[in-house]
Amino acid sequence: MKPELIKMALMLGLLSCVGPFAIDMYLPAMPAMAEDYGVPTAMSQYTLVSFFVAFGVCQLFYGPAADMFGRKPPLYFGLVVFLLASVGCALAPTIEWLIALRFVQGMGAASVMSIPRAIIRDRYTGTEATRLMTTVMLVISISPMLAPLVGSLLMAPFGWPSVFYAVALATVASLLLIRFALPETLPVQQRVPVKITTMFDAFRVLFRDAYFMGMTLIGGMGMASFFSFLSIAAFLYTEYYGLSPTQFSLAFALNALGFFVASQFAANLCERFGGVAVVKWAVTGFTVSAAANLALNLAGVDDFAILVGLLLLGNSFLGLVVPTTMVLSLDDHGPIAGTAAALGGTLQMMLGAAAIGIVSAVFDGTPLILVAAIASCGVVASLLFAVTLRQSAQPVVS
Template sequence: MSETTGSSSSSISLRLVFILGLLSAIGPFAIDMYLPALPQIGASLSAPVGAVQASLTAFFLALGVGQPLFGTLADIWGRKKPLYLGLSIFVLASVGCALAQDIHTLVVLRFVQGMGAAAGMAIPRAVVRDLHTGHEAARMMSLLMLVFSVSPILAPLAGSGVIAVGGWRMVFWVVGVAAILGLAAMVWGLPETRPADARLDSSLGGVLQAYGFLLRDWHYLGLVFIGSCAMAGFFVYLAGSPFVLINHYGLSTTQYSMAFALNAIAFIGAAQFTGALGKRFGLVPVVKVAASACGVVMTSLLAYYLLGGDQLLVLIVLYFISSALMGLVIPTTSVLALEEHGEIAGTASALLGTLQMLTGAVAMQIVGVFSNGKPLPMVVGMATGALCGVLLTWITLGGQKSAARYASS
């Protein structure tokens, strides 16, 4: 099924990886750069904390809502037109955010901005599926994540610098320029990977039929939710770690940023081995081993805290290992989930992204009810996500039918 194979594809793939990674990172960059600006926005617009946080929630909500829309359009129109539309919406909304004079306008425009960013979240995975399957797709997906995952490492620091120089409004000008660069990169180097004869009939019935088909495909859903469980653990850590590491363990904000970056580095580094490991052992065994090992590590971390332990080093080391294992699970399950849905890869990719984001958001909210600033509630949520992932892995990929399904992978 691969449309670009052989030695000639390797240089093209690196260029495509950079472009697709840039497009994928625009939305997360608009989140991570924005975080240091929240207190300044509240003071500038005379807005309470809850209202300022609503501008972040609106962006997350739009990312979840927008991915199915743009994924469907990508199957109907081809890959590039919806990306042009989404990035154009993102640029215009970014300008509006930079000029907003009250918090209510900012919240609305952040929702619109998130809708535009959803195109860059959903469509690049579909492009990968258009070009490759199997371990080659896993390799390209892991390289894409290498570019994409730079955001949580660099964006908060970049945001702090931009805010120091130009205030919070400058953040939106910067992310708007980043989106314009993404548009230019598409014109320069992104081919249309969805030919006209492969596109769906643009009827509502066809769209609903595609989503109905995916929602009845238990194998697809199992793979999606394996990755969702891993993402849920990360979302729980994302929400709880500032309070635990800074307030409970006494780290400075710089030390916290370094600890957070350490986990991102583990994820990125491990993800680069998915293609090679998949080629040697098969993608399904990689998922089984990595998900199971992640469950063991997180269970060990939970047992440590339940038995009264409270050393920061233990948390950092074990979650570093867990992050590396998630770097093997998340891109690989994404490849496997899209493997058999090339004809509706945009829709399948969008539904995958939406379900993973919603699962993470629900997990974050549930754990938030029990959070008290101490490590245990956070660790319980992280371990629960990992163990649910192990259970789903063996239900979805452990049977003889699944083994036969991927015998040729």
């Protein structure tokens, strides 16, 4: 890969890590936090739901803002909001305050979800964009592999509030990175006029684009499956399977490893077979592995190694699905890349938030709910691909 691509991937990957870091580092703390506040498990899971709702909805504002004012100003604003909210979360006196501050934290984190995608589209398309996107995913993958472990190590001597102070420090580093290393990729002459009608016109174009919507929602079902895992993994692994917070962090990292390794093959596979074909076979593989996990559970097989092994396989397929669908959805929308990335991110986050709410509400302490939720996401993703392919002129190379 060209040195310029590597440099850009590292910068965008580190920026994009801020939101996931605030999620993954926090997971081992959830049982302890629920105990400290004296609230049930479901109440602590609302701190995830509130974060994801804000994380999703606020992208609708950051995307158009990035098209209107350039890429860097909205990043500054969002990260400052995120920094202040992170400190507030560490000091939250009640669970209700924490839920509210997590919402504000999500509002800030939304800026680093959609805008990096638009920055990629400013400079690259096609295979080169996929290669950059997958390298960004490589950097982001460090977060779910290391963040829970860092969180569990901080919790032992300093308690769960230390997790939020660590996130605040990471945010300061991100602000310095934007100031001194990240170039502005949207020249003034290419910026969209500041008009609310312009934003709604762009949304109208995107909602009417079946290919954009299809690829976005396919990636969204992959996100929803992962968020289902996020919402109950800490409780399932520690309370049902008896893992310590550190052991949970290592098991969680193993799942992320599959996504991380597979994503590095996405660009080469897309170059050889075409992006649509890669999505087709990766969605099929994800659905089959998820269905196998559900079938084994229903048959009475309750083995932790099998559960984790099939989750690892499914996440490996998602490592091909998620970055490829992101690139494919934006390819035809260069002039409104910020808005398109924002809408795509919002739809995916809202699917994730809905998955968290549903799974948390019905979680019975056993693996059945988790494997059933992931299998459902796989089936819906497969159906979405079939519908998208019928409504699109995009060819599939078998």
